[in-house]
Amino acid sequence: MAKTTETAADPGVTQPAKAAKPLTMAAALNTAMRDALTEDSNVVIFGEDVGPLGGVFRITDGLTRDFGEDRVWDSPLAESGIIGTAIGMAMYGLRPIVEMQFDAFSYPAFEQIVSHVAKMRNRTRGRVSLPIVIRIPTSGGIGGVEHHSDSSEAYWTHTPGLTVVTPSNPADAYSMLREAIASDDPVIFLEPKSHYWMKEGTPQSGPALPMNKAAVVREGTDVTLLSYGPTVAVALKTAKLAEDEDLSVEVIDLRSLSPFDDETVGASVRKTSRAAVIHEAAQFGGYGAEVAARVTEREFYHLAAPILRITGADIPFPAPLLEKHYLPTPERILNALSTWEWEV
């Protein structure tokens, strides 16, 4: 079994030995939970089908077998119930990790998350913290039928009290999930489901970047693309294509949606003076609106052009055969960038 040399609470969290060779995001997440279960007897996992089946995406594969039914178990099928009971368990001193089976099925739990998970520490004046990790497979790209492809991040990032993070590669998936489990604050952990079986991403061996920091995943000088979760890969493809047009694109993986890493993003935008934010969720009132607004407020005098949003349209997520028209593509991003005035 993979071992860490330090606890995940320590910003110096290291990658598991396994991460030296490429592993899938699914395996990285599984290993993170396995290591946490091993190190801390207060960690428990429950949700729909997460027991013997290992979850519909197999992310908890083998954990019931190896840790027993009183550590990892199938709950009744009710999302509000899952979150509500996780709250009680966390009040008792456990560190529950719960899975919402699909993004859109987290909505029955909205009240428990927004009114209790997010507020408990504040309403009790800091006396009761809820160290809960809510794992949510998120976003599209897998041809999912209705209600299986939503990007719900703006609901959560709009809610004070929640920490919202999303990994884009296996190495981050491991270190960020370890840090989320070790966090005394509740964390919404958005897993880009289209990436579960991808091995992309540079396996790291050194200390991992803390969960709350954005990463510059590709350096460039002309434009900053702000991406997260499933759109990091799209932004990287865009950067590659842009080379043909002599456009040097810097790509940032935000990783933490709340808190927002103003420093890393600000430094990049001050360098490139142009930025676009890319996400799958609908545009109006979406996460990109916040990014555009706060970067503009802080960096306006460094900007040469308005910040663009290349996002899903303001329509419900389409049926599988039409999703390709909805998801942001490198071509659509390049087209959008070409609408800027580029003085020579």
Added chain:
Amino acid sequence: MSLTEETRAPAVLPDAEAFSLIDAGGAAVPEKQRRGYDLPDIDVLKELYRRMVIARRWDTQVTALTRQGRLSTYPSARGQEASEIGTVAAMQDTDWLFPTYRDSIAVWSRGVPTAELLSGFRGDWHCGWDPNEHRTAPQATPLATQTLHAVGFATAAKLKNDPIATVAFIGDGATSEGDAHEGFNFAGVWQAPTVFVIQNNQYAISVPIAKQTRARMLADRAVGYGIPGYHVDGNDAAAVYTIVSEALERARSGGGPTIIECLTYRMEPHTNSDDPSRYRDAEDVAAWKDKDPIDRLEKYLTAQDAIDDALREEIAKESEDAAAAMRDAMNAEPALDPMELFEHVYNAPRPALLEQRNALKAELDEISDGGRVN
């Protein structure tokens, strides 16, 4: 250990007749109708009486101060003392209570100091006490959500072999919420040591129980979850105490959850801003006054020669002391620090939040320096 049991629960419907030990007139219910239960010890009954009298005086004082504008709102539990106090008296110190906005006297009965207890209704902080110190969760306002917290907490205790139980209060109207169903069901499946005390006070603000359920009674729900259900005269402190004690004992010793419906009545408006004349008759209220929980226990204890004027005086003095302490606590200006607004949202400090905190600080400094006030 596994949380779930392979065996199926027997289907037993609760008795339709509300269980009672002391009737509305203050007489002990005849032995053959007591379903095998004895009345609690006389000392227990005296203690229940004492606590109910003081709680009512305290509650009356809070309502009065709310009318004067000292508190922003207060949902009184007048008339429900037997359910509230009878339940808490049955709990051990190590058990946890998950109350609602309605249950301030229960929280008071858990020993939470008045100033901390009422900080939410006065408006200085949402929950003023330390839940861990008093083993009492914050009062839940989003209806029925607390049932799940109680079940989760109890399940964690069960996983750790800690012999404690939790009590979740819930109102009649709130049983229509999805979370009530999920709370009952999770408790049944996980055999959580949780006792659900449904206080059926006949109304959810203005809406009567008939518009919440077509079932014969709320206690009937229990059978659908494989949980024992009880229908209890919620104005009979002896009956509430007896059934809740038994349920807690069963929960602590691995016997799982219980649903108890306490039949009672909310004598006051929903809160101070409600107008019950729009939806219920004065005769209805008067009829329930005849079933008053304190009057009946006083009659019983008097007939037993268990209280005399000296004890009455002692309790009256304690009541006045509680009311005076409550007045003093509420009349003292709360020490409010606006900077604290930013302090507890997260464990991990956030630079952006610090910026907003400093902006408010600057605003306040400008005002105190005699600058622009808007």
